Amino acid sequence: MSEQQTITLYPSRQFKDNARAALQDGELRTSLRTAMDYLMAKRLSAFPDGDELATLRTLGETIRQRCLAKLPELLEKLEAQLTVNGVQVHWAETTEQANEIIHDLIARRGGTLAVKGKSMVSEETELNHYLEARGVTAVESDMGEYIVQLAGEKPTHIIMPAIHKTKAHIAQLFHDKLPDTPYTEDVDSLIRIGRNALRDLYLKADVGLSGVNFAVAETGTLCLVENEGNGRMCTTVPDMHIAITGIEKVVEKLTDVVPLYSLLTRSAIGQPITTYFNMISSPRKTGEKDGPREVHLVLLDNGRSQAYADEQLRKTLQCIRCGACMNHCPVYTRIGGHAYGTTYPGPIGEIISPHMLGLENTKDLPTASSLCGACGEVCPVKIPIPEMLMRLREEEQRPAGEVVAHPLRGQGAAHTGKEALAWRTWRGLFGQPGAYKLFGWAATRLRGLTPPGQLGWTQNHVPLKPAAKTLHQLVRERDAARR
Amino acid sequence: MQPNHVAIPASGRARPTDVYFFGTCLLDLFLPEAGMDAITLLENLDLCVHFPQAQSCCGQPAYTSGHPNEARVVARAQLALFPNDWPIVVPSGSCGGMMKHHWPRLFAGEPEQALAEALAARVVELSDFLLNVLDFHPQDRGLPTRVAVHTSCGARREMNVHVTSWALVDRLANVERVVHDHESECCGFGGTFSVKHPDIAGAMVADKAASLQHSGALEFVTADAGCLLNINGKLAKDGERVFAGKHLATFLLERTGDKA
Amino acid sequence: MSARDNILAKLRAAPRSAPVEPDIAAHFEHFGPRWNEVEALRHWAAMMRSVKTDIVWCHAADWPQRLAEQVKARPVRSLLLAPQTAHGALAHAALEHNPLLTLKSFDRVVDEWKDELFNDTDAAFTAVRCGIAATGTLVLWPDADEPRTMSLVPPTHFALFDTRTLHADFHTAMTREAWPNGMPTNALLVSGPSKTADIQLTLAYGAHGPRDLVVLAVLPHHLTVAQLEDAA
Numbered sequence: 001m002s003e004q005q006t007i008t009l010y011p012s013r014q015f016k017d018n019a020r021a022a023l024q025d026g027e028l029r030t031s032l033r034t035a036m037d038y039l040m041a042k043r044l045s046a047f048p049d050g051d052e053l054a055t056l057r058t059l060g061e062t063i064r065q066r067c068l069a070k071l072p073e074l075l076e077k078l079e080a081q082l083t084v085n086g087v088q089v090h091w092a093e094t095t096e097q098a099n100e101i102i103h104d105l106i107a108r109r110g111g112t113l114a115v116k117g118k119s120m121v122s123e124e125t126e127l128n129h130y131l132e133a134r135g136v137t138a139v140e141s142d143m144g145e146y147i148v149q150l151a152g153e154k155p156t157h158i159i160m161p162a163i164h165k166t167k168a169h170i171a172q173l174f175h176d177k178l179p180d181t182p183y184t185e186d187v188d189s190l191i192r193i194g195r196n197a198l199r200d201l202y203l204k205a206d207v208g209l210s211g212v213n214f215a216v217a218e219t220g221t222l223c224l225v226e227n228e229g230n231g232r233m234c235t236t237v238p239d240m241h242i243a244i245t246g247i248e249k250v251v252e253k254l255t256d257v258v259p260l261y262s263l264l265t266r267s268a269i270g271q272p273i274t275t276y277f278n279m280i281s282s283p284r285k286t287g288e289k290d291g292p293r294e295v296h297l298v299l300l301d302n303g304r305s306q307a308y309a310d311e312q313l314r315k316t317l318q319c320i321r322c323g324a325c326m327n328h329c330p331v332y333t334r335i336g337g338h339a340y341g342t343t344y345p346g347p348i349g350e351i352i353s354p355h356m357l358g359l360e361n362t363k364d365l366p367t368a369s370s371l372c373g374a375c376g377e378v379c380p381v382k383i384p385i386p387e388m389l390m391r392l393r394e395e396e397q398r399p400a401g402e403v404v405a406h407p408l409r410g411q412g413a414a415h416t417g418k419e420a421l422a423w424r425t426w427r428g429l430f431g432q433p434g435a436y437k438l439f440g441w442a443a444t445r446l447r448g449l450t451p452p453g454q455l456g457w458t459q460n461h462v463p464l465k466p467a468a469k470t471l472h473q474l475v476r477e478r479d480a481a482r483r
Numbered sequence: 484m485q486p487n488h489v490a491i492p493a494s495g496r497a498r499p500t501d502v503y504f505f506g507t508c509l510l511d512l513f514l515p516e517a518g519m520d521a522i523t524l525l526e527n528l529d530l531c532v533h534f535p536q537a538q539s540c541c542g543q544p545a546y547t548s549g550h551p552n553e554a555r556v557v558a559r560a561q562l563a564l565f566p567n568d569w570p571i572v573v574p575s576g577s578c579g580g581m582m583k584h585h586w587p588r589l590f591a592g593e594p595e596q597a598l599a600e601a602l603a604a605r606v607v608e609l610s611d612f613l614l615n616v617l618d619f620h621p622q623d624r625g626l627p628t629r630v631a632v633h634t635s636c637g638a639r640r641e642m643n644v645h646v647t648s649w650a651l652v653d654r655l656a657n658v659e660r661v662v663h664d665h666e667s668e669c670c671g672f673g674g675t676f677s678v679k680h681p682d683i684a685g686a687m688v689a690d691k692a693a694s695l696q697h698s699g700a701l702e703f704v705t706a707d708a709g710c711l712l713n714i715n716g717k718l719a720k721d722g723e724r725v726f727a728g729k730h731l732a733t734f735l736l737e738r739t740g741d742k743a
Numbered sequence: 744m745s746a747r748d749n750i751l752a753k754l755r756a757a758p759r760s761a762p763v764e765p766d767i768a769a770h771f772e773h774f775g776p777r778w779n780e781v782e783a784l785r786h787w788a789a790m791m792r793s794v795k796t797d798i799v800w801c802h803a804a805d806w807p808q809r810l811a812e813q814v815k816a817r818p819v820r821s822l823l824l825a826p827q828t829a830h831g832a833l834a835h836a837a838l839e840h841n842p843l844l845t846l847k848s849f850d851r852v853v854d855e856w857k858d859e860l861f862n863d864t865d866a867a868f869t870a871v872r873c874g875i876a877a878t879g880t881l882v883l884w885p886d887a888d889e890p891r892t893m894s895l896v897p898p899t900h901f902a903l904f905d906t907r908t909l910h911a912d913f914h915t916a917m918t919r920e921a922w923p924n925g926m927p928t929n930a931l932l933v934s935g936p937s938k939t940a941d942i943q944l945t946l947a948y949g950a951h952g953p954r955d956l957v958v959l960a961v962l963p964h965h966l967t968v969a970q971l972e973d974a975a
Binding site for chain 1: 745746747749750751753754755756757758759760761762763764765767768770771773774790794849851852853854857858861877878879880886887890891892895896913914917918922923925926927928929930931932933934935936937938939940941942943944945947949950951952953
């Protein structure tokens with residue numbers, strides 16, 4: 001049970017404190033700004049043709065919506081096809097179940113060392129902790145993930161896990177943590193150090209773990225997108241490969257992956273394509289000389305079915321995890337990924353985490369956005385993120401006792417009598433012309449009594465002070481003068 | 484950022500004789516002068532401007548804070564105020580976006596749905612209206628100056644009119660428009676966001692204010708009251724006495740020499 | 744009920760509306776590249792070179808010789824190939840006289856010689872199934888003769904690419920070759936040697952897989968190398 005609790009290692013109840021601390025970290029602010037500016041520019045350069053971008057985004061959206069509309073059937077088809085191919089499929093409703101399944105598979109063959117390709121879903125389940133506590137070492141092999149794991153941290157970005165770290169940090173980290181490693185800030189040397197350390201482990205590992213970018217129902221194919229080759233190592237060299245993914249990652253047809261893959265790499269890092277696109281359809285067949293003899297796929301729900309239950313919130317599941325929303329988010333750019341306290345940070349995290357952790361644990365996330373719309377504008381599958389945020393705000397303000405068709409876990413988590421009263425008062429004043437007129441009259445007459453402290457506003461601003469006359473009044477006076 | 488994605492119908496919208504003016508609650512209470520300046524600009528262009536006295540607010544503050552029922556009550560009170568088939572000019576991109584894009588959603592399935600949709604279709608943001616319907620070519624009678632333009636996210640991403648303020652400023656002969664760093668980025672207002680998350684919003688507005696101050700502009704203009712109150716309120720808090728922003732309507736009226 | 748049944752039951756209980764069928768083929772037909780043979784090859788080469796791939800243009804008659812030159816010019820002491828294949832036999836014949844080079848073949852399952860593969864094999868030579876011009880990509884279809892680790896573990900990968908198999912884009916490659924009718928154990932798109940930008944966004948090659956990718960691009964008779972390279 002302790003593993004369940006480790007998920008709230010950075011409970012987002014502390015979001016505001018975390019954010020404040022991050023805002024005061026000048027080095028972090030600079031790293032993030034530089035990196036996000038770079039990623040935004042790269043993305044822009046990868047879509048030189050606005051028409052092509054617009055059409056491709058619509059295509060991506062339509063494909064993902066079609067796949068979600070058929071989700072239960074596609075999951076069954078995927079399972080059937082993978083089974084025919086010799087891949088074993090497992091289902092987990094909770095993170096605990098997923099971890100148990102994976103641990104059992106490793107334990108069955110007496111494994112003690114697992115190498116991991118990048119998998120956000122395994123971050124979601126806190127798999128490393130779970131395995132560690134049971135005598136299995138799980139080593140992250142994506143360079144960024146490796147660095148973050150070595151530092152005892154969590155990824156701060158879903159595509160660039162170590163984006164918050166400078167090369168000086170990493171030089172010190174390698175020097176401190178890896179035997180016989182001199183301090184060097186030369187990036188090529190640092191990568192070589194990481195490469196050598198990890199290649200030893202691929203060789204020895206009993207099991208390779210990975211995520212999945214697209215699971216194709218038609219052919220029973222697991223697609224993995226990467227630049228480094230560590231994903232290929234993890235899925236090719238050890239004798240057992242266990243892939244874990246969310247139930248929403250299934251696509252219907254092999255051709256579906258073509259536009260989605262193009263959208264993914266161009267939106268994420270501005271690359272026309274990644275170095276490797278790895279399509280795995282079966283374990284080692286008779287006569288083949290390498291590849292794992294056993295391949296498993298673990299399909300995880302963990303709150304996704306809650307989002308699925310509601311047709312509006314279902315759009316959240318269209319996500320292909322490119323990270324463009326965070327790269328373009330002015331909030332993420334200022335506080336970084338750790339502040340969110342969740343596996344998925346930034347705008348996508350704000351709309352997916354409430355389904356995974358409940359609004360009671362994530363209530364500050366839906367409001368942590370100015371609704372500027374930059375995220376929705378760049379989303380490659382056109383998730384209307386601001387609309388999702390407003391809906392979640394509604395659900396966390398909705399009194400817990402109110403009966404609705406698809407109640408969300410933690411409904412009413414942000415509801416307070418005080419705020420509800422404030423909005424009822426506002427409604428009373430602004431919803432009736434007579435009351436509003438009186439309010440305008442009073443506000444302008446009493447402007448001298450404007451309080452010097454106005455909630456959070458006066459932390460950054462001079463107090464808001466009503467004008468001497470409202471626009472209503474100015475117009476009335478002028479109309480009177482003209483008559 | 485991607486001008487090729489912005490399609491502004493420059494033609495096809497006939498010039499009306501009359502318009503409604505929806506002043507927005509922020510202008511009404513905090514920047515009424517800017518509202519008057521917008522009305523004067525329109526009147527100087529030979530339009531008959533109608534200001535329904537019963538208007539208050541589009542409902543956006545509650546709508547974006549998770550209180551759509553309260554928003555609907557306030558928005559409903561506006562629906563009967565625009566009976567004639569005239570454009571409804573709104574001097575704020577975000578309020579315009581609320582009326583144009585969110586009113587139809589807010590009233591979906593309600594008896595007022597058709598009315599809300601019809602009104603939404605008539606809503607037009609001020610700078611868009613000046614440029615694309617009136618083809619306003621302001622006569623610049625001011626001294627040479629440099630200004631930066633801040634466009635609200637509502638105008639940019641919901642109304643697709645971030646280029647219209649630029650275009651109007653660019654039509655002023657003696658005004659040089661300077662671009663500021665991260666121009667497309669949000670100023671951090673976001674309605675109740677700046678109250679609920681003052682640390683983050685504060686960092687955003689600090690960056691926006693600094694970027695505008697360092698742009699080489701002598702002042703900045705914007706067509707959104709929320710952004711204007713946010714950035715000016717921050718500049719004032721920091722003791723800035725010279726550099727500040729004003730509403731685009733005020734700026735245009737000053738430049739044309741028609742500001743009383 | 745099992746986790747499977749619970750998940751599927753929850754999903755089935757949700758309201759669903761009929762989906763819109765996307766026209767993927769129409770998209771690529773409209774926006775896909777329109778190149779002639781030379782343009783496609785030039786684009787492919789430029790894209791691959793932009794990610795540090797070495798392209799060696801050659802013809803059917805001379806590629807073994809060009810391979811031998813490339814091997815000689817690099818710090819390669821041992822090379823893995825598949826002499827039982829036609830191209831492997833030709834390569835073997837061209838390389839076997841190099842006294843500084845040990846030739847190896849994948850004649851056992853990997854489990855029996857993992858250490859040697861990882862620590863004492865400098866390079867591998869494999870064929871390529873086809874190429875993709877738009878993104879600068881090679882498609883590998885590993886099999887019993889040329890297993891998956893050949894293009895992954897040794898630090899240098901020499902790839903033999905018959906340029907007549909170049910497709911304009913990924914969609915064309917997949918549909919013309921009817922991939923949906925049956926996928927192999929592993930199919931792979933490769934666009935350059937392995938790389939990472941995980942440290943302060945600085946690009947570094949040779950992250951985990953090959954540091955060098957050398958493509959022997961075999962041209963049809965009617966094309967000359969000069970047609971594919973700028974005069975300058």
